[in-house]
Amino acid sequence: MSQTPQKIAVIGIGDDGLDAVSPSVRQRILEAELVLGSDRALKLLPEGRQAEQQVLSGDLDELASQLESVGGRRAVVLIFGDPMFYGLARYVTEKIGKDRFEVAPHVSSMQLAFARVMESWDEAYLTNLANHPLDKVVERIRTAQKAGLFTSPEQPPNAVAQALLDKGIDYFHAYVCENLGARDERVTRGSLEEIAAQSFAPLNVMILVRQADAPDRPRDAIGRRLFGNPDEAFLQSKPKQGLATSAEVRALALAQMDIAPGSIVWDIGAGSGSVSVEAAQLARDGAAYAVEMDPEDHGLIKQNADRFGVTNLMAILGKAPEALADLPDPDAVFVAGGGREVARICSAAYERLRPGGRLVVNLIAINNLAELYEQMGAASHDCRVMMVNIAEGADQLGRLSFESLKPSFLLSVIKP
Structure with missing residues (x-):
């Protein structure tokens, strides 16, 4: 009779590593036979541990194969923030099956960013520029009161700010929250013009807050009708x-x-x-x-x-x-x-x-x-x-x- 494989624990952590997780989650990590994560995550593990460590593949198909090969070993996957919020767990649970995993979330970097700028985020437009086109995101921001963006190396905060300005959307205060939870954490506040002129660390969250009582700047009416345009x-x-x-x-x-x-x-x-x-x-x-x-x-x-x-x-x-x-x-x-x-x-x-x-x-x-x-x-x-x-x-x-x-x-x- 075949034994049911143990569930893989997908655990959210921050830059403070195991110091900020609960005792039960810490014990699960320390007792694991296999720990998978990014180089940055694996460096946060205590020294002297005997468990095997593997760097997670950046290719999603290879990553799925990597997790399927875990077998019966006690395995842990370390992810920064909340694994279910634009995170890895959403993909792997759909690809491999929810019954193979259990998830222990950490505070999302998006939550941290909104907390740092003292803004609520329950009605904000949230998205990830790694998998959403910038032009579509800009149009969604146009009518938003607040927006939270996971930026990407291809679309950093200064590029987002410039794209908004190019469309006449100049009525937001902008915040860029870099390296949240780390010792070199930094929060920059400025106008879109000021943000467009700066560069930032690759690990950042961008928050946009509409200026008080600022009306939408409607996009040019050209092309909004399929036919019969003036x-x-x-x-x-x-x-x-x-x-x-x-x-x-x-x-x-x-x-x-x-x-x-x-x-x-x-x-x-x-x-x-x-x-x-x-x-x-x-x-x-x-x-x-x-x-x-x-x-x-x-x-x-x-x-x-x-x-x-x-x-x-x-x-x-x-x-x-x-x-x-x-x-x-x-x-x-x-x-x-x-x-x-x-x-x-x-x-x-x-x-x-x-x-x-x-x-x-x-x-x-x-x-x-x-x-x-x-x-x-x-x-x-x-x-x-x-x-x-x-x-x-x-x-x-x-x-x-x-x-x-x-x-x-x-x-x-x-x-x-």
Whole structure:
């Protein structure tokens, strides 16, 4: 009959070592046949002990194998702070099984840090930059009252402070608590500007406390809408200002294009790229190709893509339909059809359109519309036209009136 292996004790300690643990925990450590921990933890053990010592692997898979090989020996794993609070125990108990371990926590360095700065932490936003992207953490901090961060060598306190300042988040007092519990412990308080100009020991916790009554600094509204962003959110070349597809027409066109997350989208005659930028946001796992023959507008497409943070938008400098030859077949196509070539461009795009795909054309001239409707109607039984007439409310001497925008037409066709 096989004997049930003894549980591995995962024990939290501080820089004061065994002096600060309870008598029962101290006895468990001293009676262990195998002690595992970092070099720093193993150096805190009393001299002259006969138990085997192993340095824990930094690779989590190797570490799991290391613990599984303990066998029936009385084993102890030494971890600084609370092993269950962003600590090793969370990983190994899930990987190997909770029945193989018992945990004896120590005061977490996060608890110590909040105690040192005399702040409560029950409602603070807490995270570890070793496994959470800094840009995501910054957005969470934006609306927090307090935040506690385990920093990392790649994202030290000065980098965190600078990232906050770069986003206009300047309304926090900052504390950096270094080497907590050790003889060289140090707590630095300062503004984010002051913290950004300093360097700190690698073992630190960063605490941020919002200044009294400081309101949130909202992030730029650009890109918060998937589509229908205001026209002024897009950079446009000055002589052509106002010629971009308006927000209202753009929203209707994108709805007609029926873009899925994995769609391939063409925007032909893209101008400054307002349609292709929003198409790229909708096709987050696909791609949008903005075809534009004007070099200045081609440059603006790239700037607007950066402005909205879309990385799946490719700006193509060239004239349609020739510039379409090397592009992947699309699921959806948008054409800004102001020129005499619109019928030829739409014919070439429709030919490449995948079955079930949609072609949407925005036109202003009614004679172009009639020609294109006849052409597309012959190609597909599912061809629709909308006239878009929009009036905006305006105040005229204290009275509400409406000013009509220039009408335009949307032709949409589904390829069988």
